[in-house]
Amino acid sequence: MTVSNQYETVKLHKEGKVARLQLNRPQSLNALDAGLMGELLAALKEVKNDPSISLLVLTGEGKGFSSGGDIKSMLSLSGEEQFSSIMDTISELVMTLYTMPKIVLTGIHGAAAGLGFSLALCSDYILCEEDSKLAMNFIGIALIPDGGSHFLLQERLGTHKAKRLIWNGKVLEGQEALMKGLVDEAIPSGKLEEGIERYTKQVLSAPTKAMLKTKDVYVTLNKDRLQRALDLEKEGQWLMRQTSDHQEGIRAFVEKRRPEFKGE
Numbered sequence: 001m002t003v004s005n006q007y008e009t010v011k012l013h014k015e016g017k018v019a020r021l022q023l024n025r026p027q028s029l030n031a032l033d034a035g036l037m038g039e040l041l042a043a044l045k046e047v048k049n050d051p052s053i054s055l056l057v058l059t060g061e062g063k064g065f066s067s068g069g070d071i072k073s074m075l076s077l078s079g080e081e082q083f084s085s086i087m088d089t090i091s092e093l094v095m096t097l098y099t100m101p102k103i104v105l106t107g108i109h110g111a112a113a114g115l116g117f118s119l120a121l122c123s124d125y126i127l128c129e130e131d132s133k134l135a136m137n138f139i140g141i142a143l144i145p146d147g148g149s150h151f152l153l154q155e156r157l158g159t160h161k162a163k164r165l166i167w168n169g170k171v172l173e174g175q176e177a178l179m180k181g182l183v184d185e186a187i188p189s190g191k192l193e194e195g196i197e198r199y200t201k202q203v204l205s206a207p208t209k210a211m212l213k214t215k216d217v218y219v220t221l222n223k224d225r226l227q228r229a230l231d232l233e234k235e236g237q238w239l240m241r242q243t244s245d246h247q248e249g250i251r252a253f254v255e256k257r258r259p260e261f262k263g264e
Contacts, residue, residue, distance in 0.1 A: 004043070022058075033072075065116055127192070133172070249261070
């Protein structure tokens, strides 16, 4: 096994044809700040450029996969230039993961929310535990989903159901997420590693070159649409950050109360 020691907020292990990449900010439930996103992007590029790897397994350290974007970091953004830089990093992260020339499995335990859920949706296969909590919950602070989620949810659900999910912002447990088609498999709590091992064996005993050529066809057909969604999300998110509803959503989040939105 090869273990990379160059990262602090992610862990990268390589063994044979499998790379295992873990988000590693467990103290913040793997909230995605600039530091974690930068290291995750670097690690993904390392895996992408390694011809010996066929399967990438993405998981989270600690009590959950990822609580989403780091709210404290978001509050510290001082202007459009900083905001634009963060959104450009998110776009590159999502595009790198979506176009990864490997089979990508995301294993979820605990929370996968907001941008964390968006990253999972970039995968070829999502495996979650039944008591996982999955949420596209941007609406709670009067924002729109980012990380390409408008495109990614449309691919899995269709436009109408994607809108309903986004507008509702409901937290879904594993089985409900499976029934809706948001994940590919829901397994009993505590069995995530067994599920990952089983899927890994399945992939490694399959004709992976043929699988990856099919993936490449779909990536070629869809990557321009994904990039367009990312561009529109960046533009729309900046506009939403200026609204009174967003400011109320943030105050309510900090004060741990229900927001009182006015559609303004």
